[in-house]
Amino acid sequence: MGRALVTGAAGFLGSHLCDRLIAEGHEVIGMDNLITGDLKNIEHLFKNEKFTFYNHDVSNFIHVPGDLDYILHFASPASPIDYLKIPIQTLKVGSLGTHNCLGLALAKGARILVASTSEIYGDPHVHPQTEDYWGNVNPVGPRGVYDEAKRFQEAMTMAYHTYHGLETRIVRIFNTYGPRMRLNDGRVLPAFIGQALRGEDLTIFGDGSQTRSFCYVDDLIEGIYRLLLSDHAQPVNIGNPDEISIGDFAEEIIKLTGTDQKVVYKELPVDDPTQRRPDITKAQNILGWEPKVNRAEGLKITYEYFKSLPSEELYKKEHKDFSQYARKNK
Ligand code: UDP
Numbered sequence: 001m002g003r004a005l006v007t008g009a010a011g012f013l014g015s016h017l018c019d020r021l022i023a024e025g026h027e028v029i030g031m032d033n034l035i036t037g038d039l040k041n042i043e044h045l046f047k048n049e050k051f052t053f054y055n056h057d058v059s060n061f062i063h064v065p066g067d068l069d070y071i072l073h074f075a076s077p078a079s080p081i082d083y084l085k086i087p088i089q090t091l092k093v094g095s096l097g098t099h100n101c102l103g104l105a106l107a108k109g110a111r112i113l114v115a116s117t118s119e120i121y122g123d124p125h126v127h128p129q130t131e132d133y134w135g136n137v138n139p140v141g142p143r144g145v146y147d148e149a150k151r152f153q154e155a156m157t158m159a160y161h162t163y164h165g166l167e168t169r170i171v172r173i174f175n176t177y178g179p180r181m182r183l184n185d186g187r188v189l190p191a192f193i194g195q196a197l198r199g200e201d202l203t204i205f206g207d208g209s210q211t212r213s214f215c216y217v218d219d220l221i222e223g224i225y226r227l228l229l230s231d232h233a234q235p236v237n238i239g240n241p242d243e244i245s246i247g248d249f250a251e252e253i254i255k256l257t258g259t260d261q262k263v264v265y266k267e268l269p270v271d272d273p274t275q276r277r278p279d280i281t282k283a284q285n286i287l288g289w290e291p292k293v294n295r296a297e298g299l300k301i302t303y304e305y306f307k308s309l310p311s312e313e314l315y316k317k318e319h320k321d322f323s324q325y326a327r328k329n330k
Contacts, residue, residue, distance in 0.1 A: 002026050003069050005031060005070070006018050006031065012078075012181050014030070016221050017074060017221060018030050019045070020225055022050055027051075029054065033057040036078075036319065058101060061100060067108060071111070076093045076149070079185040081186025083146045088145075099156060106164055112168050114169070114171075117174075120135055121133060122273065123138075128278060129237065138271050142269070158233075170233075172239075175212045175215065176216075176217055177217065179301065180217075183313055188249065189253075191203065193253060193303060195259075197307065198314060202253065202262070203266050205269060209245055210272060210273065211276060212249070213242055214242070216295075216298035219293050223291075230286060238283055239291075241279070241280055242291075256300070257303065
């Protein structure tokens with residue numbers, strides 16, 4: 001059992017990771033600056049003596065007293081809406097934040113796992129996406145701030161591995177969903193479920209022919225935990241290869257929620273990938289991992305979670321006022 005630092009601990013994935021690490025018997029230090037994260041996601045851990053929380057922005061120098069065995073770098077805005085609002089913060093946490101985490105890992109002799117993303121493939125010309133595909137990314141488009149920060153993150157992580165011999169792991173995370181996603185983060189699943197719960201029409205961007213492949217959070221965390229314990233330094237895709245068009249996905253949400261609303265069509269965002277599906281052969285071979293929760297089961301659990309939230313959450317348009325952070329980072 002070890003001592004682990006999780007950055008982005010109050011976020012959707014970070015909080016589930018903290019839960020898993022604690023369940024495995026590790027001591028966990030959770031770090032977050034709470035821009036897009038929410039303490040509600042980790043409140044239940046505060047009474048656990050194996051959990052400590054630091055409110056800190058990892059784009060600044062990170063100090064952690066004592067030994068560390070693992071660092072899991074999950075701090076970053078991760079929804080297109082968020083990184084459009086705080087683009088510079090997004091670039092900084094993927095670059096400077098990653099550099100600080102790598103330096104800390106080196107100083108502590110810790111193994112580090114960094115959260116990368118299917119976004120590094122951009123609008124992919126290879127389908128499904130294998131790890132050896134280099135991607136099709138627009139560096140100066142609206143998604144560039146996230147995509148390029150994550151590509152830099154991978155390059156920096158590999159450099160620490162090859163130059164310093166640091167033990168590094170890179171997970172490329174595909175679209176993931178489940179409890180603790182933010183209802184107003186702009187992602188398609190909370191957007192559709194929120195709209196159904198409020199009695200609004202479901203907004204499909206473009207003609208709905210673009211595809212995504214949605215992975216339930218417990219499956220993703222299992223894959224990440226296996227990768228952490230493996231000896232594989234090259235990037236590994238973790239996601240669910242069950243691909244669906246956004247139009248069909250809207251129909252699934254309409255059925256699931258029983259809403260009598262219809263779909264309406266809005267403009268497709270710039271550089272919105274037309275198709276996305278992970279090739280998970282590598283994860284299957286190296287980690288013996290594949291997803292277990294199908295979309296019907298996962299969506300049911302997630303819908304119940306969103307229904308259980310206080311109704312003011314449903315009507316909150318903004319998570320918080322990002323302008324103060326945006327100003328700070330000009
Ligand atoms: N999308 C949509 N309606 C919404 C929100 C998103 O049709 O209200 C589309 C979006 O254009 C994209 C897909 O759903 O094609 C997935 O979007 P999301 O923001 O969840 O994640 P992405 O995979 O694009 O990062």
